[in-house]
Amino acid sequence: MAAAATPLESFNLIHPDDYARHGYPHEIWRRLRREDPVHWWDRTAGVPFWAITKHADIIEISKQPERFVNGKRLVIGHEPEQRPDPVFPPTLIEMDPPKHGIYRQLVSKRFTPRYLQRLHRDVERIAAEIVDALVEKSDSGECDFVREVAAPLPIAVIAWLLGVPKSDWNLLFDWTNRTIGSGDPEYQREGKTSQETAREAMTETFLYFSKLVEERKRKPEDDLITLFTQARVDGQPLPPMDVLAWCLIILIAGNETTRNATTGGMLAFIENPGELRRLQQSPALLPSAIEEVVRWTTPIIHFARTASEDYELRGKRIRAGDALALFYPSANRDEEIFDEPYRFRIDRDPNRHLGFGMGEHFCLGAHLARLELSVAYRHLLPRIEEVELAGPVQRLHSSLVGGVKHLPIRYKLRPSA
Numbered sequence: 001m002a003a004a005a006t007p008l009e010s011f012n013l014i015h016p017d018d019y020a021r022h023g024y025p026h027e028i029w030r031r032l033r034r035e036d037p038v039h040w041w042d043r044t045a046g047v048p049f050w051a052i053t054k055h056a057d058i059i060e061i062s063k064q065p066e067r068f069v070n071g072k073r074l075v076i077g078h079e080p081e082q083r084p085d086p087v088f089p090p091t092l093i094e095m096d097p098p099k100h101g102i103y104r105q106l107v108s109k110r111f112t113p114r115y116l117q118r119l120h121r122d123v124e125r126i127a128a129e130i131v132d133a134l135v136e137k138s139d140s141g142e143c144d145f146v147r148e149v150a151a152p153l154p155i156a157v158i159a160w161l162l163g164v165p166k167s168d169w170n171l172l173f174d175w176t177n178r179t180i181g182s183g184d185p186e187y188q189r190e191g192k193t194s195q196e197t198a199r200e201a202m203t204e205t206f207l208y209f210s211k212l213v214e215e216r217k218r219k220p221e222d223d224l225i226t227l228f229t230q231a232r233v234d235g236q237p238l239p240p241m242d243v244l245a246w247c248l249i250i251l252i253a254g255n256e257t258t259r260n261a262t263t264g265g266m267l268a269f270i271e272n273p274g275e276l277r278r279l280q281q282s283p284a285l286l287p288s289a290i291e292e293v294v295r296w297t298t299p300i301i302h303f304a305r306t307a308s309e310d311y312e313l314r315g316k317r318i319r320a321g322d323a324l325a326l327f328y329p330s331a332n333r334d335e336e337i338f339d340e341p342y343r344f345r346i347d348r349d350p351n352r353h354l355g356f357g358m359g360e361h362f363c364l365g366a367h368l369a370r371l372e373l374s375v376a377y378r379h380l381l382p383r384i385e386e387v388e389l390a391g392p393v394q395r396l397h398s399s400l401v402g403g404v405k406h407l408p409i410r411y412k413l414r415p416s417a
């Protein structure tokens with residue numbers, strides 16, 4: 001591969017359009033890892049930042065949440081930064097210690113493997129319904145894998161966990177698309193900027209959830225909304241806006257990411273049919289295959305940190321107030337950590353990927369995501385006799401979530417066992 005020939009200017013690391021047009025810039029990240037892993041990126045109308053591309057450096061930074069804070073900014077945009085919107089309170093991932101730990105603890109029990117075992121049957125049922133719906137249509141044909149399979153499952157699971165009635169699941173789909181894909185022409189509101197589009201979607205989400213919150217206060221259920229309404233910090237209930245911020249982060253964080261891991265995994269199986277056959281023949285490989293799908297796809301492109309004090313990293317002087325972008329997909333191809341990083345290998349072991357992040361903010365939903373992915377693939381993959389692309393892959397305009405918006409596939413399914 002002619003990595004050195006790829007000029008850094010050929011791709012803007014935080015421009016949504018470049019990700020939509022070209023997918024992940026693995027050549028550029030490879031160059032940065034090799035030549036300048038802590039790279040000052042100032043070719044932007046937005047805030048300049050340190051591009052962090054090595055696995056070890058992302059760990060070093062993520063493990064120091066007081067030195068590298070989330071509260072100041074969570075993502076780096078390509079437009080000039082606006083002041084934080086005073087209407088929306090910070091969500092969990094925008095909090096810093098010690099508040100972050102206190103808030104996280106309020107719900108962390110609901111996301112442990114042990115608690116999730118209680119959900120297993122329900123997730124299984126939801127996944128089976130989705131795959132059966134596909135099969136009922138026809139045992140061969142064409143479909144948009146995102147719309148038919150990858151998107152409905154995480155929406156359904158999150159909605160069900162939160163306690164949103166089935167009749168409203170489509171609304172959630174629309175709100176997450178417009179919040180995460182606010183810079184995408186398919187979702188951006190006419191005459192509105194990307195920031196205005198996201199704000200409008202968040203306002204609608206807040207209004208919707210405020211009604212459900214009131215209902216749960218009157219009539220508690222065994223769901224997350226009820227848990228948020230009953231939560232106490234220092235003996236006090238959470239401020240109403242914090243309850244809504246909780247609903248928002250669970251909805252937003254759990255949807256696009258899982259959707260894109262499922263879709264990117266399917267694409268990897270299409271491109272590596274040998275690995276699909278291997279998994280069909282050896283279902284015991286599913287857990288390691290799921291980890292490889294998360295490494296391979298790494299749905300979160302970057303999260304930002306801001307230095308709260310001066311710090312030296314690989315000889316570079318990071319100043320207090322500087323922004324940093326942690327490029328997780330780059331860390332997950334780091335040749336110092338991974339053997340043959342550019343090969344999709346379902347039996348990769350060890351697989352110390354950073355797809356779910358690391359340290360203080362390590363993905364709260366990692367076990368849930370693994371459960372969803374494994375249930376979806378367990379229902380679907382054994383049924384696949386043939387699968388291929390039926391059209392171009394359409395990617396999301398986003399430098400936060402590396403998304404495939406539409407994955408047209410042509411398939412032939414076997415009857416269920």
Ligand code: HEM
Binds near residue numbers: 258
């Ligand atoms: C394959 C699917 C998923 C991927 C790749 C993913 C990835 C990530 C990443 C990279 C982070 C930031 C970690 C860090 O800063 O170190 C994160 C945080 C988070 N994720 Fe996920 N996620 C996924 C699924 C989910 C699901 C299903 C939920 C369900 C609720 C969820 C909820 C969260 C929350 C609440 C946070 C913030 C945690 C905190 O700040 O303490 N995620 N996720």
